[in-house]
Every structure is written in C-alpha cells, then in structure tokens.
Amino acid sequence: MNEVATPAGLESGALPMDTVGNVYVESPRITARNVDVYYGDKKAIDGVTLDIAEKQVISFIGPSGCGKSTFLRALNRMNDTIDICRMEGEIKLDGEDIYAPHIDVVPLRARVGMVFQKPNPFPKSIYDNVAYGPRIHGLATNRAELDDIVTQSLERAGLWDEVKDRLTQPGTGLSGGQQQRLCIARTIAVSPEVILMDEPCSALDPIATAKIEELIHELSNQFTIVIVTHSMQQAARVSNRTAYFHLGKLVEVGETGEIFSNPSHEMTRNYITGRFG
Amino acid sequence: MTDRQDMTTPGAKSDGMMSPDVAARRVAASIGGRRQRERRFKSYGLIAIGIALAFLVILFASIFSKGIPGFFQHYVTLEVTLDRAKLDPAGDLSLQSLYDGDARGAIRAALYEATGASGRSGRKAAGKIISQGAEQRLRKAVIDDPSILGTTQSMVFAVDDDVDSFLRGFISRDTPEADRRINDKMIGYIDQLVADNRIEYAFSDYLIFGSASRNAEMAGIFGAFVGSMLTLSVCLVLAFPLGVATAVYLEEFAPKNRLTEIIEININNLAAVPSVVFGILGLAIFIGIFGMPRSIPLIGGVVLALMTLPTIIISSRAAIRAVPPSIRDAALGVGASRMQTMLHHVVPLAMPGMLTGTIIGMAQALGETAPLLMIGMVAFIVDVPGSVTDPGTVLPVQIFMWADFAERMFVQKTSAAIIVLLAFLISMNAAAIFIRKKLERRW
Ligand SMILES: Nc1ncnc2c1ncn2[C@@H]1O[C@H](COP(=O)(O)OP(=O)(O)OP(=O)(O)O)[C@@H](O)[C@H]1O
Ligand SMILES: [Mg+2]
Numbered sequence: 001m002n003e004v005a006t007p008a009g010l011e012s013g014a015l016p017m018d019t020v021g022n023v024y025v026e027s028p029r030i031t032a033r034n035v036d037v038y039y040g041d042k043k044a045i046d047g048v049t050l051d052i053a054e055k056q057v058i059s060f061i062g063p064s065g066c067g068k069s070t071f072l073r074a075l076n077r078m079n080d081t082i083d084i085c086r087m088e089g090e091i092k093l094d095g096e097d098i099y100a101p102h103i104d105v106v107p108l109r110a111r112v113g114m115v116f117q118k119p120n121p122f123p124k125s126i127y128d129n130v131a132y133g134p135r136i137h138g139l140a141t142n143r144a145e146l147d148d149i150v151t152q153s154l155e156r157a158g159l160w161d162e163v164k165d166r167l168t169q170p171g172t173g174l175s176g177g178q179q180q181r182l183c184i185a186r187t188i189a190v191s192p193e194v195i196l197m198d199e200p201c202s203a204l205d206p207i208a209t210a211k212i213e214e215l216i217h218e219l220s221n222q223f224t225i226v227i228v229t230h231s232m233q234q235a236a237r238v239s240n241r242t243a244y245f246h247l248g249k250l251v252e253v254g255e256t257g258e259i260f261s262n263p264s265h266e267m268t269r270n271y272i273t274g275r276f277g
Numbered sequence: 278m279t280d281r282q283d284m285t286t287p288g289a290k291s292d293g294m295m296s297p298d299v300a301a302r303r304v305a306a307s308i309g310g311r312r313q314r315e316r317r318f319k320s321y322g323l324i325a326i327g328i329a330l331a332f333l334v335i336l337f338a339s340i341f342s343k344g345i346p347g348f349f350q351h352y353v354t355l356e357v358t359l360d361r362a363k364l365d366p367a368g369d370l371s372l373q374s375l376y377d378g379d380a381r382g383a384i385r386a387a388l389y390e391a392t393g394a395s396g397r398s399g400r401k402a403a404g405k406i407i408s409q410g411a412e413q414r415l416r417k418a419v420i421d422d423p424s425i426l427g428t429t430q431s432m433v434f435a436v437d438d439d440v441d442s443f444l445r446g447f448i449s450r451d452t453p454e455a456d457r458r459i460n461d462k463m464i465g466y467i468d469q470l471v472a473d474n475r476i477e478y479a480f481s482d483y484l485i486f487g488s489a490s491r492n493a494e495m496a497g498i499f500g501a502f503v504g505s506m507l508t509l510s511v512c513l514v515l516a517f518p519l520g521v522a523t524a525v526y527l528e529e530f531a532p533k534n535r536l537t538e539i540i541e542i543n544i545n546n547l548a549a550v551p552s553v554v555f556g557i558l559g560l561a562i563f564i565g566i567f568g569m570p571r572s573i574p575l576i577g578g579v580v581l582a583l584m585t586l587p588t589i590i591i592s593s594r595a596a597i598r599a600v601p602p603s604i605r606d607a608a609l610g611v612g613a614s615r616m617q618t619m620l621h622h623v624v625p626l627a628m629p630g631m632l633t634g635t636i637i638g639m640a641q642a643l644g645e646t647a648p649l650l651m652i653g654m655v656a657f658i659v660d661v662p663g664s665v666t667d668p669g670t671v672l673p674v675q676i677f678m679w680a681d682f683a684e685r686m687f688v689q690k691t692s693a694a695i696i697v698l699l700a701f702l703i704s705m706n707a708a709a710i711f712i713r714k715k716l717e718r719r720w
Contacts, residue, residue, distance in 0.1 A: 081609060083533060110612035120603035122622060132621070133611035183607070190611055 020265040021254035025053040025241075029194060029224045030075060035089035037070050037079065044070045046248040047089075052194070057216060057225045059235040059256070062245035063271065068228040071245070072196050075226065076112035077105045093194070110137050113192035117199040119179035121171035121186070126163050129171040129182055130154060133190035149189055157185035158215050177208025184215065188223070195219065197227040201234065213238050232272060236260050244268045340692055340699070347693025350481040350494055350686070351436045351444045353407065353470055355387040357415065361426040364415075370423055372416075380412040384434070391475060392466040402462035406470075408435040410483070410495040435483060436476070438493035438686040440467060444476065447685050484693055488659050489675065493686035496679070498694050500661040504574055504654070504669030505643060505701075511578020511665055512585060512642050517635050519582070520589030521624070524631070527590070528597045529619055548587035555584045556651025564652060571653030572668035580648045585638030592634025596627035629713040636709035640702050646673045672698045 028051035037045035045067045052058055052075075060068040070079065077098060079085040091098050098108055110133070121129050130150045133139075140146035150167075154160040159181040163174070171182050180200055187195055197216070201209040216225060216238045229235050235242050236256055243253040244265070252265040263269040295303075364383060367374035385404055388394070394403035411434040419426060435441075439458045442448050448457050450464060459467075470476050487497020523544075531537040559580035563569045569576055600623045608618040624631075649655070654670050655678065662669030670678075672694065679691040 076610075078606070078609065081605070106612050106614050108612075109610060113612075114606075114610035116603065116606055116610065118603055120601075120607040122604065122607060123626065132608075132613075136611075136613055136617055136621075186607075186611060 019049065019250045020252040020268070021259075023050050023250070023253055025051040027054050028052060029054045029094065031090075031092045031095075032071075032075075033090040033092075035071070035074060035087065035091060037067070037074055038086045038088075039070075039082070040084045044248055045074065048245075048250045050243060050250060050253060052224060052226060053241070054224055055220060055222070056241060057220045057227060057239040058241040058243060059239035060226065060228045060243050060245060061230070061232065061235050061271070062251075064230075066245040067248045068245050069198050072198055072226060072228050073114075075194070075196055076109050076114055078109075078114060080105060107137075110190045111192055112194045112196060113187035113190060115180070115183050115187055115195065115197040115200050117202055119176055119183050119203065121174070121179050121182050123170060123172050125168045126154075126171045126174070126182060127167040130185050130189045133186060137190055139190065153185040153189040154182075156188055156219070157181045158211060159185055175208070177204045177211060180204060180208070180212060181215065184212070184219075188219070192223065194224040194226065197225065199228050199230060202230065209234070232260070244271060246271075340695055343689060344692030344694075344696040346445070347686075347689035347691070347696075348481055348484060349478055350483070351441045352433045352477050352479055353391075353436050354431055354433050354475045354477070355384065355391055356429055357383050357387040357432050358429045359383065359415075359419070359426050364419060365426060370420065372420075375416045375419060380415045384411050384415060387432075391473065392469055394462075394466060399462060402460060403466050405463060406436055406440050406466060408437050408494045409492055410435060410490075433477075435494045438684055441494055442685045443467065444471075444478075481693075484690060488661055489657055489670070489678075490659065491657075493682070493684040493690065496687065496690055498672060498675055498697060500658060501670050501672045501675035501694075502697070503661050504577075505671040507574035507662060507665050507669065508577040508581060508649075508654075508671055509639060509643060511575055512581040513635070513639060515579060515582035516585045516589055516638065520586050520635070520638075521593050521631055523586075524590050524593030524597060525619055525624065528594050529615065529623070544587050544590055548591060551647075552584050552645055553647035553651060555580050556648030558583065559648065560651045570666070570668070572656045572658065572670070573666050574654075574662060574669050574671075575665040576652050577649050577654050577671065578665065580652060581642040581645060584645065584648060585635075585642050588638040588641065589631070589635050592637070593627065593631040596630025596634070597623055599630060600626045629716045632712050632716070633709055636705055640705055643702060643705070644673055644698070646677050649674055650677075672701070 030052040032048055032050045032052075035045055035048045036043060048071060060072065062068055073079045074087055074091060075098075079087065087099065093108070093112065097103070098112075122132065124132075127150055130153050131146055134146060134149050140149055151160065154163060159178060162178060163182075171179065174182060180203070184195075184200075201212050204212065213234060216227065219225060220238075220240075227235075227238065239256045241253060242256045242259040244251045244259070244263075244267070246267055252259065252263060252268040254264070259268065260272060263272055360383065361368070364378040364380060365374050366377050384407065385400070388403050388407060389400060392403045392406075394400050414434055415432065418430075418432065436444070439448070440463070443459050443464070444467070448459055454461050467476075481497075483495050483497045485497060486499050487495055488500035490496040527537065527541065527544075531540075559576055563576045563579065564571055604622050604626065605618055608622050609615075613621065649671060655674050656668060656670065657678075658668050658670055660667070676691055676694045676698065679687045679694065
C-alpha cells in the first residue's frame with residue numbers, strides 16, 4: 001500500500017518537515033519524533049513527528065487504513081501485544097522515552113489509558129469493572145477508598161445516576177453507550193495523565209455520542225486526550241487540535257478551527273470536503 | 278464485469294446489469310432446485326440420526342435387559358444355631374478365633390435341617406447349594422453383634438451361582454443329570470427350600486459392595502470402583518493443572534519459533550496415539566526404570582494423565598482462543614500485566630471450556646482398559662485398595678475380566694457393571710454441564 005503513488009502534494013521526500021502546520025507545542029505532554037511503525041515488513045507509520053499538548057484534546061483523522069490506530073496504540077505501547085509489530089523513532093511522555101529498555105509497560109499503561117472502538121467491559125459487575133484498575137495498581141488502601149474511587153469515576157463518566165442502584169449487576173448488561181462510558185470510567189479510575197480513544201463513538205447512536213462528546217469536553221480539564229475519529233463534525237466539536245494522516249504519514253496538523261475552515265494542504269482540504277477518503 | 282456481460286441475455290440492459298425482472302425470474306427458477314436440495318440434505322441428516330438412535334436403542338436395550346437381572350440374585354434364609362464354643366473357641370471374638378471356629382459347620386447344620394439332607398451324598402449335595410461366602414457373612418454378623426452368640430438366628434445367605442442360574446431357569450430339569458452342574462438331589466432340596474419360602478430374589482449387595490471373586494455370586498465391583506476413583510483422582514490432579522498451564526503458556530507466552538511449533542505438532546499428534554502405547558511407556562519407565570510396584574492406581578493415574586493431557590491442552594487452547602481479544606485489550610489497557618490479564622480475565626472466561634475438555638478427557642480415562650493392562654492393573658485383587666499405592670484394578674478392566682469368565686452369572690454381572698460404568702460416565706457429564714452452567718451464570 002505504501003508503494004502506491006505518492007499522492008498529490010506529497011511528492012518531496014519523506015522528511016517529518018513535510019507535515020504542514022506546527023507539529024510542536026509549548027508544553028508538550030507527549031513528544032513523538034520520527035516515529036515509524038512496521039507490521040512485519042510493512043510500514044504502517046512513516047516518520048511521524050508530533051507534540052501532544054497537556055490538557056488538550058487532539059483528534060486524528062484520515063482515511064481508513066492510514067495508520068491512526070497504529071500511531072495511537074504506539075503511544076501506550078499497546079502495539080507490543082502484536083508480535084509482528086515493530087517501532088522506530090522516539091516517543092517521550094513527560095520527557096521520558098517510553099520505549100527505553102528499562103520502562104515497564106504496566107505503569108505506563110496506567111498513565112496512558114485507553115478506550116477502545118467497541119465497548120469492552122469485563123464480564124463482571126459494574127463495580128468490579130471500575131475497581132479493577134485501582135485494585136491491580138494498589139491505588140486504594142481500604143474498601144472505603146475503593147468505593148470512593150469507583151463512585152467518583154462513575155460520576156465523572158456521567159454514569160453514576162444511571163447505575164448507582166445496580167453496581168453489582170454485570171457491566172455487559174448495560175446499553176452500548178452506557179458500556180462505553182463505563183469503559184471511560186474504568187480508564188479514569190486509575191487517574192491516568194493521558195487518555196487515548198480509538199473511535200469511541202463509532203458503535204453508538206447520536207444521543208449516546210453526544211453524551212460521550214460532552215464527557216470528553218469535561219475530561220479535557222483534567223486529562224490530555226487523544227481521539228481517533230471518522231467524524232469530521234466530532235473532531236470539530238471536541239478537539240483543540242486536529243491531525244490529518246494519510247498512508248502512514250502525518251500530512252497536516254493545526255488548530256481545529258484552522259484545519260476545518262482553512263486547511264493548508266490540498267489533501268487535507270480534499271478529505272475534509274469529502275472529495276476522497 | 279466480463280462475467281456480467283457474458284450472462285447478458287435479451288432481457289438485460291446494455292450496461293451489463295441484469296434487469297430486475299430477469300433477475301427475479303431466474304431467482305424464482307432456481308428456488309425449486311434449491312428447496313429440493315435442502316430437503317434432500319435434511320433427509321440425509323435425519324436418516325443418519327435415525328440410524329444412530331436405533332443403534333443406541335439396541336445397545337441400551339441389550340445392556341439393560343442383560344444387566345438389570347445382574348443387580349439381583351437369589352438368597353436363602355436359614356435358622357443358624359450360633360454355638361459360642363464352636364464359633365469362637367478362644368472366646369475373645371478375635372478374627373483369629375473366629376477363623377479357627379467352625380462357621381461352616383454351623384451353616385451346614387442349618388442347611389441340613391432345612392433340607393432334611395442326610396447321608397454322605399445328600400449332605401454333599403446340600404452343601405453345594407449355598408455360597409462359599411456364607412461363612413464370611415456369619416463371622417461378620419458375629420463381629421457386628423456378639424450378643425447373637427448362643428442364640429439361634431434367622432440369617433440370609435446367597436446361594437451358589439449354579440443354583441442361582443437354575444432358579445432363573447437357565448438350567449433345565451430336562452437335561453440329563455450328567456450334563457448339568459446341579460444333580461437331581463440338589464434339585465430336590467432346592468424345590469423344598471422354595472416350597473418352604475426360604476428362597477428370595479433380592480437386590481445383590483455383593484455386586485455393589487463385593488470385591489473381585491472367582492465365585493460369581495460373591496463377585497462385586499466395589500474394589501474396582503474404588504480403584505477407578507483413585508486412578509481418576511491421580512489423573513485429574515496431574516492432568517488438569519498441567520494441561521491448563523501448558524495451554525496458557527503455549528497460547529499466551531510461548532515465543533513463536535521452531536521449538537514451540539514442534540511441541541505443538543507433537544501435542545496434537547499425541548492425541549491420536551493409541552492408548553496402549555502410553556501403557557507401554559508407563560511399564561517401561563515407572564515399573565522398568567523406577568522399579569515401582571505393578572498394579573497400583575498411582576501409576577495407572579499417571580499413565581492416564583499422559584493420555585488425557587493432549588485432550589485437555591487442545592480443548593483448553595481452543596477455550597482460551599475463544600475469549601474475545603477485546604477483553605485482553607481492556608485489561609492491558611488499564612495496565613494489567615500479561616500474567617494478570619491471563620489469570621484475572623482470560624482463564625476464568627475460558628474455564629468452562631477447559632473444564633469440558635477435562636471432563637471429556639476424564640471420561641476417556643475412566644473407560645480406558647488397554648494401558649492399564651500393560652501396567653498390570655488386570656491382576657486378580659480381592660482387597661479393596663486403601664490408597665493409590667495399594668494394588669487395585671478399575672471398572673473397565675473388571676468388566677473385561679468378567680466378560681472372560683464362563684459362568685452364566687458373570688455374564689449378567691458384566692452387564693450390570695457396564696450399567697454402573699455408564700451411570701458413572703453420565704453423572705460425570707452431568708457434573709460437567711452443571712459446573713459449566715454455574716460458572717457461566719456468574720457473568
Ligand atoms: N495487526 C496488524 N497486522 C498487520 N497489519 C496491520 C495490523 N493492524 C493494522 N495493520 C495495517 O496497518 C495499516 C494501518 O492500520 P490502522 O489500523 O492503524 O488504520 P486506521 O487508520 O486506524 O484505520 P481505520 O480508520 O479503518 O481504523 C493498515 O494498512 C492495516 O492493514
Ligand atoms: Mg482504527
């Protein structure tokens with residue numbers, strides 16, 4: 001797929017500088033430098049350089065298969081679980097290289113949490129779903145503290161009122177939208193610094209989507225959020241910055257308003273106006 | 278597109294697409310054939326199921342018709358005079374004393390009285406009516422309740438297996454005396470006992486609580502049953518943790534290289550190795566090299582564990598693979614280690630499948646004969662094994678041995694033992710279903 005002709009506007013070499021717009025920010029939480037990700041011999045991410053700012057929402061958009069998920073999963077090393085996946089370049093979280101040999105992925109993933117495309121609550125009770133992370137990381141010293149964490153997480157995820165009377169019932173018995181908010185509650189229960197969301201609303205109806213978007217908006221006060229989305233409107237609504245990927249490359253990145261009203265790169269403009277993608 | 282154009286007919290539009298009405302007509306035309314093929318396929322399936330069911334019915338009918346009588350046998354009631362001095366010469370109720378005593382004489386006396394047998398040949402004939410196990414019964418009755426010594430008690434003893442067969446009508450009076458195992462004198466005595474209402478047809482406690490015996494009327498499956506339990510326990514304790522651990526390792530932790538590939542292929546092949554080979558292995562290694570005793574449930578269990586391991590590993594791996602990857606992602610995503618992901622989420626979710634595999638393996642092991650013959654569990658052992666290192670045998674081997682005996686009564690007991698084995702198997706499967714349901718309901 002990578003051998004396919006370089007699309008218009010991307011003829012010159014594959015240097016990171018090719019990205020249009022400002023990839024750097026003033027106080028970055030995550031800095032990615034010249035990141036390449038391979039699946040076997042296949043290059044899925046090609047020289048991406050990008051800063052992710054603290055307590056902001058950045059959305060990744062781009063056509064299917066362009067590597068948004070791959071890049072997102074590189075940020076908390078979820079790609080490690082795929083045997084054939086290999087990564088080159090450098091990703092730092094708060095100035096620390098997360099791919100350094102001494103880094104343990106367990107605390108890393110506690111700091112960089114993840115919400116998946118399909119709601120995937122554990123087949124356990126609602127309470128246990130949220131309590132699982134704090135339990136394994138030893139965040140609560142007693143039951144009361146754990147109860148507090150669970151309650152607060154569910155409240156922050158906007159799910160408390162709906163489930164407070166049925167905490168012992170299975171999480172899988174909730175509606176899709178509720179399940180996704182449960183997954184968000186589960187993620188924030190371990191107090192991460194960054195939350196990665198891979199198309200969190202793609203399995204939800206518009207009302208559930210609106211709730212999640214509202215939630216993302218609120219959470220951005222406290223967390224740094226990276227969201228992959230196929231919905232232009234969603235990106236426009238929830239994010240401060242937007243990054244457009246194409247065939248494994250980061251084509252353009254900038255303030256969301258700027259990107260949507262006045263994209264600099266021709267490919268971005270084509271994609272946003274629906275001419276391809 | 279070329280395909281489409283080839284199919285173009287007068288009714289099709291020029292752009293290569295078929296017009297809706299042509300398509301509808303073709304669909305309608307094809308439906309008849311399709312329905313017929315479906316019907317034919319369905320009837321094949323029904324025939325197959327019907328044949329299988331018929332065989333099952335025949336099997337069960339034959340086993341039950343032969344086996345149910347095996348659960349019963351004939352008993353005779355006698356008034357035995359329990360003379361203290363004769364039965365317990367030492368007077369201390371010790372086993373030694375009881376064995377020195379003349380239990381046989383007491384029973385014989387009661388028998389002669391009941392039948393009116395007299396003379397050498399008459400007494401000999403009468404003596405053959407009763408089972409050799411009667412003396413043991415009497416001693417046991419005395420041990421259980423010493424106060425009966427010195428009284429006359431009405432006691433029930435099993436009749437000899439030939440007499441039993443006669444009472445069931447398997448031995449005809451019309452056969453010439455020389456050709457039957459019951460002579461005319463005995464028949465006379467038996468008739469008298471029947472006329473006196475001393476003979477009863479009752480549930481066979483020997484079958485359930487008796488051990489191996491050459492006397493068909495005394496033979497029972499208790500020893501073999503205990504042997505089976507012990508062997509299966511050893512098998513389960515070894516095979517289940519080992520199988521599950523192997524499956525978890527191979528599925529989740531093993532690097533994908535040549536070595537693990539070879540291991541995988543070997544495990545899959547092991548499942549198809551004839552079970553007798555495992556018996557030879559056990560014989561060579563445990564008995565040959567380690568010099569362990571023959572016939573013990575411990576080795577039987579180890580051999581059967583080797584045999585069931587592939588089944589457990591394969592089904593456990595399938596169960597692990599069936600756990601949706603999203604659950605793993607979820608656990609890893611909140612920072613669980615691989616080990617925690619496995620232990621907290623994947624293994625519990627895979628457990629019903631693993632248990633099913635294990636119980637199927639155990640059921641196989643329960644019915645296995647060949648490998649146990651190799652390690653000598655076919656020996657004639659009267660004592661019930663008390664531990665896994667006592668010599669013993671198992672149910673299927675017991676059945677196998679009984680099937681070899683000529684006595685009519687062993688045929689019935691064989692079928693009865695098969696019924697017990699089947700009941701055992703069915704209850705194991707029921708337990709499996711119950712456990713699965715219980716585990717599944719938790720989620
Ligand atoms: N596990 C994998 N093994 C091999 N190739 C993969 C794997 N996952 C993704 N890829 C390939 O990497 C490329 C990028 O995939 P990725 O899932 O990151 O795309 P995406 O932008 O998230 O697409 P979508 O919008 O459809 O989710 C694709 O060409 C895909 O085929
Ligand atoms: Mg994706």
